[in-house]
Amino acid sequence: xxxxxxxxxxxxxxxxxxxxxxxxxxxxxxxxxxxxxxxxxxxxxxxxxxxxxxxxxxxxxxxxxxxxxxxxxxxxxxxxxxxxxxxxxxxxxxxxxxxxxxxxxxxxxxxxxxxxxxxxxxxxxxxxxxxxxxxxxxxxx
Amino acid sequence: xxxxxxxxxxxxxxxxxxxxxxxxxxxxxxxxxxxxxxxxxxxxxxxxxxxxxxxxxxxxxxxxxxxxxxxxxxxxxxxxxxxxxxxxxxxxxxxxxxxxxxxxxxxxxxxxxxxxxxxxxxxxxxxxxxxxxxxxxxxxx
Amino acid sequence: xxxxxxxxxxxxxxxxxxxxxxxxxxxxxxxxxxxxxxxxxxxxxxxxxxxxxxxxxxxxxxxxxxxxxxxxxxxxxxxxxxxxxxxxxxxxxxxxxxxxxxxxxxxxxxxxxxxxxxxxxxxxxxxxxxxxxxxxxxxxx
Amino acid sequence: xxxxxxxxxxxxxxxxxxxxxxxxxxxxxxxxxxxxxxxxxxxxxxxxxxxxxxxxxxxxxxxxxxxxxxxxxxxxxxxxxxxxxxxxxxxxxxxxxxxxxxxxxxxxxxxxxxxxxxxxxxxxxxxxxxxxxxxxxxxxx
Numbered sequence: 395x396x397x398x399x400x401x402x403x404x405x406x407x408x409x410x411x412x413x414x415x416x417x418x419x420x421x422x423x424x425x426x427x428x429x430x431x432x433x434x435x436x437x438x439x440x441x442x443x444x445x446x447x448x449x450x451x452x453x454x455x456x457x458x459x460x461x462x463x464x465x466x467x468x469x470x471x472x473x474x475x476x477x478x479x480x481x482x483x484x485x486x487x488x489x490x491x492x493x494x495x496x497x498x499x500x501x502x503x504x505x506x507x508x509x510x511x512x513x514x515x516x517x518x519x520x521x522x523x524x525x526x527x528x529x530x531x532x533x534x535x
Numbered sequence: 536x537x538x539x540x541x542x543x544x545x546x547x548x549x550x551x552x553x554x555x556x557x558x559x560x561x562x563x564x565x566x567x568x569x570x571x572x573x574x575x576x577x578x579x580x581x582x583x584x585x586x587x588x589x590x591x592x593x594x595x596x597x598x599x600x601x602x603x604x605x606x607x608x609x610x611x612x613x614x615x616x617x618x619x620x621x622x623x624x625x626x627x628x629x630x631x632x633x634x635x636x637x638x639x640x641x642x643x644x645x646x647x648x649x650x651x652x653x654x655x656x657x658x659x660x661x662x663x664x665x666x667x668x669x670x671x672x673x674x675x676x
Numbered sequence: 677x678x679x680x681x682x683x684x685x686x687x688x689x690x691x692x693x694x695x696x697x698x699x700x701x702x703x704x705x706x707x708x709x710x711x712x713x714x715x716x717x718x719x720x721x722x723x724x725x726x727x728x729x730x731x732x733x734x735x736x737x738x739x740x741x742x743x744x745x746x747x748x749x750x751x752x753x754x755x756x757x758x759x760x761x762x763x764x765x766x767x768x769x770x771x772x773x774x775x776x777x778x779x780x781x782x783x784x785x786x787x788x789x790x791x792x793x794x795x796x797x798x799x800x801x802x803x804x805x806x807x808x809x810x811x812x813x814x815x816x817x
Numbered sequence: 818x819x820x821x822x823x824x825x826x827x828x829x830x831x832x833x834x835x836x837x838x839x840x841x842x843x844x845x846x847x848x849x850x851x852x853x854x855x856x857x858x859x860x861x862x863x864x865x866x867x868x869x870x871x872x873x874x875x876x877x878x879x880x881x882x883x884x885x886x887x888x889x890x891x892x893x894x895x896x897x898x899x900x901x902x903x904x905x906x907x908x909x910x911x912x913x914x915x916x917x918x919x920x921x922x923x924x925x926x927x928x929x930x931x932x933x934x935x936x937x938x939x940x941x942x943x944x945x946x947x948x949x950x951x952x953x954x955x956x957x958x
Contacts, residue, residue: 407548408575411585412568412846414839416730416892421835422738423705423712427553430705434549434611444552445611448698456704459743466737466798469839470575470586516748553705555698557751557871562694563879564846564853571846589839597845600884607878607939610698657889689830693857693867694850709835716834716893726834727893752857752868 396490400478401532405435406496409471419466425503426459429491432477433507436489442528452522454487454509461505472496479532484520486510487529537631541619542673546576547637550612560607566644567600570632573618574648577630583669593663595628595650602646613637620673625661627651628670678772682760683814687717688778691753701748707785708741711773714759715789718771724810734804736769736791743787754778761814766802768792769811819913823901824955828858829919832894842889848926849882852914855900856930859912865951875945877910877932884928895919902955907943909933910952 396402413424437444444454467473474496480488486509493503511521521529537543554565578585585595608614615637621629627650634644652662662670678684695706719726726736749755756778762770768791775785793803803811819825836847860867867877890896897919903911909932916926934944944952 408572410568410572411575411838412571412844415834416837416839416841417735417737418839422741423708423835426705426708427551430553431549431551434552443611448610453699455699455745457745459704459741461741463737463739469589470584552697553703556693557696557698557700558876558878559698563882564694564849567846567849594840596840596886598886600845600882602882604878604880690854690857692850692854694853709833712835713831713833716831725893730892751871752866
């Protein structure tokens with residue numbers, strides 16, 4: 395469950411056929427792509443798009459991914475990706491996620507990704523102030 | 536360009552980061568996944584969802600794919616996938632596609648996929664009548 | 677580091693271009709596909725191929741994935757995937773992984789996946805005895 | 818069939834589980850990734866690696882892809898990717914492909930990709946002489 399005091403963005407879409415596997419369900423790596431799309435959506439909603447960060451020469455390198463699989467999604471299912479900021483530091487950020495069925499709200503997958511801010515040479519850097527300020531607003535409602 | 540007398544369905548979404556490659560642009564295989572999502576969308580719009588076809592034991596096996604790449608898409612770009620029925624036969628169907636920038640309408644990629652109707656044992660079969668009738672409506676406006 | 681008393685299988689291959697992203701490095705989800713190929717390789721080496729398990733009606737559903745990213749891999753780099761059995765229970769198995777540069781042995785990514793044995797109806801089942809016995813050999817050298 | 822007078826490189830590997838879909842077979846886009854790995858392999862064999870081309874500031878942008886699907890591949894199947902140079906021009910190159918079962922040699926998929934040489938600014942350029950000369954050797958045995 396997202397912490398009660400956080401801003402939570404939700405984006406919804408249909409599962410694509412290419413995301414399924416021979417078990418007839420969504421492949422476990424697809425949810426980690428959904429997480430990524432979830433944080434892209436959160437950034438857009440907060441006016442802190444990741445694309446702008448990259449244009450300014452910064453990247454949020456992924457340092458850790460965790461995912462727990464509770465129930466499988468299937469082709470064509472409409473799912474919601476809930477994304478929030480778990481933690482924000484000077485040089486990094488942690489995002490939390492839940493993947494749910496968009497209608498029934500059944501919980502399918504939970505997860506977390508940790509990121510470090512790096513420049514174009516891969517050097518660790520402080521998060522740009524403007525971007526960090528917009529993200530910070532998502533920490534307290 | 537889609538033929539002037541066809542029903543054309545358009546679905547729009549943002550390019551995902553995972554779909555880019557080291558050239559900084561969308562990898563050429565991602566558009567072929569977009570085609571697939573385009574025909575899923577067309578089926579939903581026409582009331583002939585592909586998921587229902589599979590539940591009844593039929594699949595549309597891909598027999599041919601062609602894609603022509605005109606201009607690259609990039610991360611976060613909002614793109615539109617236009618999909619229409621090029622041809623409908625008793626045992627198969629051909630879909631046509633255009634990928635465009637959702638705002639500027641710049642043409643990015645065109646393509647075509649050919650499909651054969653098969654049952655669960657991989658045997659070629661006639662397209663189920665109800666599904667084919669709904670698809671047929673997309674052939675003439 | 678893999679525990680000193682475990683059997684560790686290594687499979688090597690080149691990074692594919694499709695696995696890179698706009699940062700110019702391998703996308704973080706690709707390593708999780710490498711983990712999967714690592715445990716496929718381990719199963720083949722131990723005479724307990726996953727394909728045989730599935731033919732007998734069992735699947736190893738993924739219940740948890742963790743990955744820690746230490747250094748990036750790039751297109752064309754020859755990498756090694758080290759895979760071992762972390763834990764083996766009656767109804768599940770845990771695999772450990774390291775992704776390294778195949779020549780320099782630089783550590784790139786570490787990870788772990790947890791699996792539950794399910795049948796074709798998604799019911800939790802005991803791991804088939806023969807398959808489990810072969811996997812067990814990998815626990816003690 | 819590859820033209821009889823061409824150099825044909827073959828690389829073999831196992832189908833990965835992530836490459837399958839809910840039909841139980843390899844998803845049609847995976848073969849287009851195999852094509853890419855096939856031309857990477859051809860470049861390495863000819864001493865004209867694609868990675869070196871990119872280091873010198875050139876890319877082979879994909880302008881067209883065609884694939885014909887004859888028989889499905891499945892998880893764990895050992896497949897061979899045959900790749901050859903169909904045509905070599907001053908500013909572009911065409912590769913041909915066959916995907917076969919590595920043991921039985923059953924033909925699974927055939928295809929072709931067309932490429933244009935571009936620089937870092939996306940401008941069309943002549944193929945670098947050294948790289949083109951090495952590729953040219955593959956045109957006549």
